[in-house]
Structures are given as structure tokens and as C-alpha cells.
Amino acid sequence: MSLQGITEADFFMDRANPVLAEVSRGNWIENRHRGAFVVIDAGGRIIASAGDIERPVFPRSAVKSMQALAMVTSGAIDKFQLKDEELALACASHQGEEFHVAGVTSFLGHLGLAPSDLECGAHAPSYAPAREKLRASGAQPTALHNNCSGKHSGMLAVAEALGVPTAHYVDRDHPVQRAVRAGMELVVGEPLSVDRCGTDGCSIPTWAAPLRAFATGFARMATGEGLPADIAAAARRIFDAATAHPHLVGGTGTLDTDVMCAFGGRLFQKGGAEGVQCGAVRNRGWGYALKVDDGNMQASQAMVATLLLAIADPDDAQRQVLERFAMQTTKNVRGLEVGAMRATSTMSPAV
DSSP: OOOTTOOHHHHHHTTOOOEEEEEEETTEEEEEEEEEEEEEETTSOEEEEESOTTSEEOOGGGGHHHHTTHHHHTTHHHHHTOOHHHHHHHTOOOOOOHHHHHHHHHHHHHHTOOGGGOOSOOOOOSSHHHHHHHHHHTOOOOGGGSTTHHHHHHHHHHHHHHTOOOTTTTSTTSHHHHHHHHHHHHHHTSOOOGGGEEEOTTSSEEEOEEHHHHHHHHHHHHHOTTSOHHHHHHHHHHHHHHHHSHHHHSOTTOHHHHHHHHHGGGEEEEEETTTEEEEEETTTTEEEEEEETTOOHHHHHHHHHHHHHHHSOOOHHHHHHHHHHHEEEEEOTTSOEEEEEEEOGGGSOOO
16 A cells, blocks of 8 residues: 555554543543553563554653753762752652742752743743732742743753853753753663654753653663663662652642652652653562653543552552542532543553
């Protein structure tokens, strides 16, 4: 069969991913969300998967811990003796709560820099009480409130350690972004091609690669297998910092924070925009990655929580946290429960 005239959309339709989450209303399915997931070990052995795990996807904020490895290769962690709280913020998609803003302000001060050096842009806090408090004060949001301001502070640390200008550190060809790209390529074991590169919401480059590669990268970071000793040690410290300070990584009521709080240091979890979830079950040496085709974040949360119920061997307290995200009820304006989002049985593999 000739491929002439076949569009990318047609090609993907012929290889449609399975339905991994559904939204019911009453006794009927209203919406279905397709996607793919993979659980893998550091040696590349697939533990469980569904859908096309070789299709390149943008990981978005799910790989901030990988991007943070540039703080090691540049020497920034040692030069500035960065604290664990600062490493956790470098992995964060925070909600702009007061302790987040204070933490990023302190991080920048530690580097001798100011909020004006951040090139992530400003937006209002995503945490409603913090947003309302800021509005009531009459103050305007700043780059400190940007959910990526901790990551950008880490990138500024890289620039300072490399001795290069901080201006335009978000540009793809800036030495900072070259260091970030090289660190990611090292752990995922795949070249990150300019043919599959976009710009993330916070203005840095985002690189597409197979879902399998990102899961493998998280397994390698969790175990150190296949990594140089210094990178393995740094990955362990980054995961330790994030799991020790999960409130800095997300914030009040977020999946990333609540799940890592429940599991202690045993599980690293991080979501990214457009329905991406990644992480590592550290005690098993497994990495995982999933992507919802239509980018629905609520569906991705139901999916990853259901997956972790199957692969992370939760105790009763941990199970209770995961179940809260695995089945999310829909309420109407009167507060009546009218439907629910839940993952399909495919997200509960036997492992």
C-alpha cells in the first residue's frame, strides 16, 4: 500500500492506542481517553505496557528531575552547595503558595540573583487560596509565582557555574540548554533531535522521544544502572531531595505531593502538561511513563494512580491516597455526584 497522500493523523489512526480511562455520567460512558503506558527496568526489560510506547511524545514538566542533572554536570551543586530544598524546587511544578515563593526567592538569593533574572514569565498562583490572597493584596503575579520558577532557578545556577551569561538561558543553543539536553540524552539513552523539538510553556526547549525512553531514564535514575558514577549519585540525591520535600514539588492537594508523601522515599512521581505522568518505583528499580493522547490531565491522574496501585505494592494508607485519584467523582453546581473518571482495567497490569 502506498503511503502517498497519507497524513500523520491517518497514520496514527491506523495504530490507535487503547482506551485507558473513561468518564461516566449516570449509567453511561460519556468520554473515552486513549493513551499508552510502559513500566520498564533499567536494563530495558518491559514489565507491563499498552499502546504505542515507541511514538515520540513531549514529556513536558514530567522530566524536570532529568533536566536538573545539568546542575551536576556543570558543577553547580558543589559550587553553590545547593540545599536539598533547592534541588526539590528544581524538580517542581509548584502552585505558587507562600512557601514556594519564599523558597524560590531564597534560591535566587543564594545565587546572588534576583527574580528579574528569571525568563519563565509570570502567572497567577494555581493554588486558589494563594491566588485570592495575592489578588486581595493588590499585588501582581511575578515570575516567582510561575510553577516552573524553581526549575529556572536551577538553570540559572547552571549558567553561573559554567561562567556564561544568564541572559537568554532559555534559548535552545545557550550553553545551559545544551547541558540540559546532554544530561537528558545520557539517562534516556536516545538522541534528542531538533526535528522533534518545541518550546515549553515556560519558554525552554522541550524534546520529544519515545515513551519507552523516558520510562527507561527514570529506571536508570532510580538504580544508577548504566550511568556514570557521578550522574548515578546525583540522580539519587535529586530523587532523595524531591521525596524528602514533596510539598515543594507540587503543593497542597496535588497528586505528586500527596503520593510522594504517602510513599516516603520509595516512589518518585512527577506529572507534566498535556496528560504526561512519569516516575520510578525506586525499591523495585522500575521506571514508568504514560501519555494520554488527548492531553486530559484528570485522565492521566486516574491512570497513573491506578497503575501505581498495581505496581507499587501500596500499604493501606498508600492505597487510600492512590484510590482518591484513581476514581474522581464529577459534581454538578448543586454538589450532586453525577459522574466519575476512572481508568480502565488495562491500567491494572499483573506484575
